Amino acid sequence: MTDSHRGTARTEAIMRTTLELGQEIGYAKLSIEAIAARAGAGKHTIYRRWPSKGALLLDSLLSLHRSSLDFSDTGDIVSDLRTQMHAAIDLLGTPPFGPLYQALIGEAQSNPQVAAALNERFITPQAELTVARLKAAREQGQLSPDFDLDLAMAVLSGPLYFQLLITQEPLTHAYADRIVDALFIGMGKH
């Protein structure tokens, strides 16, 4: 095993431990010390790579997520949006991702570095995929030519985050379907 392989294996063990321990005791009680102890790593090894508990949790969550929120392109934009929203809801609604992601967003309200990293590494790439898929649909005439594409991420994801963070009711596929339907129909009379 090379040094670089050992480093990768250790990094993965630390991230796995972060998710396991986070799920067991919750984000508030999670500490770098406890993660280091359970992962059999030095505290300083962790701090060398991650400046804070929030940064370590973000990386750990992203290691789970990988490409599960990629867009499929079956040619039917409504169906593809539903599929993508269902995947988002499965991710948000399932431990360890859901509760720990919710806690991370809570942390981002008082920690600008966590907020910036969350946007740079998760939200922005996701928004770019969303806009690309919708742009293709618009070119194929499946989307209103007037629709404000730059708002797509906010209008599609906003209602999910509203339910996750504000009303804190369970996220369901049916809820996602209603959002997609409402956005396609629109509020106005035609």
Added chain:
Amino acid sequence: MTDSHRGTARTEAIMRTTLELGQEIGYAKLSIEAIAARAGAGKHTIYRRWPSKGALLLDSLLSLHRSSLDFSDTGDIVSDLRTQMHAAIDLLGTPPFGPLYQALIGEAQSNPQVAAALNERFITPQAELTVARLKAAREQGQLSPDFDLDLAMAVLSGPLYFQLLITQEPLTHAYADRIVDALFIGMGKH
């Protein structure tokens, strides 16, 4: 001055101090002890009324908000929605309400009592006003008869909260207008 008047004056002084001190030092550093000291009140007086810092902040924020988010009814639903969204943005974008409300939502991610109180005392009444105004518009034929009214709060507010909590970019009236326009046009071709 009666005992009840004195109680009200003291309650108002404590809430005013919570907002002042919160604005000065931020929610994370705010403590019941410091609020009590500056308001000239006993710590136990505060704890008798508010179980936690989050509960006290929620009441203090609601005392600022009062009826500023009531819906006007000019007969034109698009114009009334814009007015209402602008008021929401003015509230969210202005200290002390904005940053402290954001911190409170952060707190609500790990404190279920704060989350429940936020919903019961602020979100649900707001949703009811929104649905009532939209229902009237639907009856007047200004809204698509198919539009899912129960989703109105989530689709209108969701993109505001997304910007406040996730992308953390400044909230502007122009952003609100784009949301209302996008929701009225819809994503679909007509």
